[in-house]
Amino acid sequence: MGLIRPAEDTARPVSRLTWLNWAGLKGGETLFRRCEDNVCSSGAKGMTGAAAAAGGLMTSSPLVAWPRAAAGSRGGRCAARASAFHPDVSRAVESLQEEFREVDRALALNSARVSAAYRAAHVAPHHFGGSTGYGHDDGGGREALDSVFAQIVGAEAAIVRPQFFSGTHAIACALFALLRPGHELLAVAGPPYDTLEEVIGIRGSANVGSLKDFGVAYREVPQMVALIGMLLQMLSDQRLDAPSYNGLVMQNPNCMVMVDNCYGEFVETSEPPMVGADLIAGSLIKNPGGTVAPCGGYVAGKKDLVAAAAARLSAPGLGVEFGSTPGHVMRALFQGLFLAPQMVGEAVKGGMLIAEVMSVKGYRVQPLPRVPRHDIVQAVELGNRERLVAFCEVVQQTCPVGSFIKPTAGETPGYASEVIFADGTFIDGSTSELSCDGPLRDPYAVFCQGGTHWTQWALVLSDNPSNHKDK
Ligand SMILES: Cc1ncc(COP(=O)(O)O)c(C=O)c1O
Numbered sequence: 001m002g003l004i005r006p007a008e009d010t011a012r013p014v015s016r017l018t019w020l021n022w023a024g025l026k027g028g029e030t031l032f033r034r035c036e037d038n039v040c041s042s043g044a045k046g047m048t049g050a051a052a053a054a055g056g057l058m059t060s061s062p063l064v065a066w067p068r069a070a071a072g073s074r075g076g077r078c079a080a081r082a083s084a085f086h087p088d089v090s091r092a093v094e095s096l097q098e099e100f101r102e103v104d105r106a107l108a109l110n111s112a113r114v115s116a117a118y119r120a121a122h123v124a125p126h127h128f129g130g131s132t133g134y135g136h137d138d139g140g141g142r143e144a145l146d147s148v149f150a151q152i153v154g155a156e157a158a159i160v161r162p163q164f165f166s167g168t169h170a171i172a173c174a175l176f177a178l179l180r181p182g183h184e185l186l187a188v189a190g191p192p193y194d195t196l197e198e199v200i201g202i203r204g205s206a207n208v209g210s211l212k213d214f215g216v217a218y219r220e221v222p223q224m225v226a227l228i229g230m231l232l233q234m235l236s237d238q239r240l241d242a243p244s245y246n247g248l249v250m251q252n253p254n255c256m257v258m259v260d261n262c263y264g265e266f267v268e269t270s271e272p273p274m275v276g277a278d279l280i281a282g283s284l285i286k287n288p289g290g291t292v293a294p295c296g297g298y299v300a301g302k303k304d305l306v307a308a309a310a311a312r313l314s315a316p317g318l319g320v321e322f323g324s325t326p327g328h329v330m331r332a333l334f335q336g337l338f339l340a341p342q343m344v345g346e347a348v349k350g351g352m353l354i355a356e357v358m359s360v361k362g363y364r365v366q367p368l369p370r371v372p373r374h375d376i377v378q379a380v381e382l383g384n385r386e387r388l389v390a391f392c393e394v395v396q397q398t399c400p401v402g403s404f405i406k407p408t409a410g411e412t413p414g415y416a417s418e419v420i421f422a423d424g425t426f427i428d429g430s431t432s433e434l435s436c437d438g439p440l441r442d443p444y445a446v447f448c449q450g451g452t453h454w455t456q457w458a459l460v461l462s463d464n465p466s467n468h469k470d471k
Pocket of ligand 1: 169
């Protein structure tokens with residue numbers, strides 16, 4: 001779709017690349033909901049006033065305090081059914097059933113789109129074979145995967161490769177492919193993600209090859225956030241036609257729109273290229289890897305721009321016909337992409353549950369419970385270091401891998417502040433699996449994401465003592 005950047009305009013040598021964070025663009029709500037009445041309204045749950053108060057106030061543990069008297073005092077249906085969850089969590093789950101059904105509806109639409117793309121590309125076992133060296137012996141898997149991905153996100157082309165280290169790397173390849181000295185990068189959806197600051201050159205040393213070092217200017221344009229956020233919101237609902245988008249967003253005819261799509265894939269039923277974005281980039285150990293891709297990232301969008309990003313990943317002249325994928329990685333990339341809508345659906349439900357339970361306990365959450373979501377990340381402001389660390393400890397203890405490891409805050413490349421991570425995952429650092437992280441700075445927000453089933457977050461929120469026998 002040529003919505004944003006019409007044919008070359010040689011009269012305007014300085015072009016602008018408008019860069020959006022899909023998630024930040026469409027989020028934006030920040031409200032504070034305090035617990036006013038956390039006492040059980042249903043007698044069947046048997047929670048005492050004292051226990052309710054302990055759960056409702058900000059106690060030292062940010063998670064739900066398990067009511068000691070609960071088992072004995074439960075009656076009726078609850079007594080007959082064993083539950084792994086704290087009664088508060090069970091209640092939140094019950095209250096979210098309609099929202100969960102809505103997530104399943106989107107999931108089915110996304111799965112249908114994914115299946116259609118696999119059929120169209122005639123994906124077959126010979127695509128899964130490994131390749132070595134230059135990758136010339138690839139059995140067609142690279143091309144098929146690129147084609148499947150492009151069709152799924154509504155792009156002209158895509159490059160999906162294990163050689164992208166991470167989302168930051170894929171985004172950097174895309175930015176460097178598009179921007180030239182004298183160009184300007186505008187962030188119109190709030191500041192970029194932390195790890196992009198050094199890519200842009202707004203943090204870190206000079207002469208490391210940031211965009212700034214190459215003479216690319218950078219500006220954040222907060223006043224555009226609401227306007228463009230609203231426009232794209234409307235576009236994603238397909239209520240604004242392409243010419244309106246063209247006329248309103250394209251103040252400068254050379255403007256290109258790039259979206260940092262990390263964590264946004266498959267949350268809604270449309271992807272940014274379907275509504276006019278020129279280029280998107282993201283990570284395969286997040287949403288589109290479906291929790292099984294072992295590494296990699298992608299860039300998708302207009303054909304010429306994807307080719308430029310591919311040349312940045314490899315080298316000018318080599319393009320996309322290069323790069324080996326040893327072992328079973330190709331199969332995992334295909335399988336993960338196929339599973340991704342389902343995994344994302346579960347992660348979205350987990351986020352809704354976190355928002356519901358933690359807001360009832362009096363914490364600020366972003367996004368709010370029961371509002372439509374645009375990415376899988378759920379933030380909870382825990383207010384102090386102790387609560388942040390305690391929350392991460394419980395997440396780590398609930399993880400299948402390294403549950404015995406105590407997470408500690410530390411310096412991480414790409415981040416300005418100390419960060420604590422809880423990610424006992426099968427794929428190192430995979431945030432499509434149950435995980436959370438938080439910078440050690442005010443307001444001590446924990447960012448939760450992933451999970452192959454929402455019940456994993458229900459267990460974390462229950463802080464069920466049976467999960468922590470060793471404590
Ligand atoms: C919006 C956004 N963009 C980019 C990144 C960076 O991704 P990666 O850690 O894969 O480099 C993140 C990481 O959390 C993110 O949340």
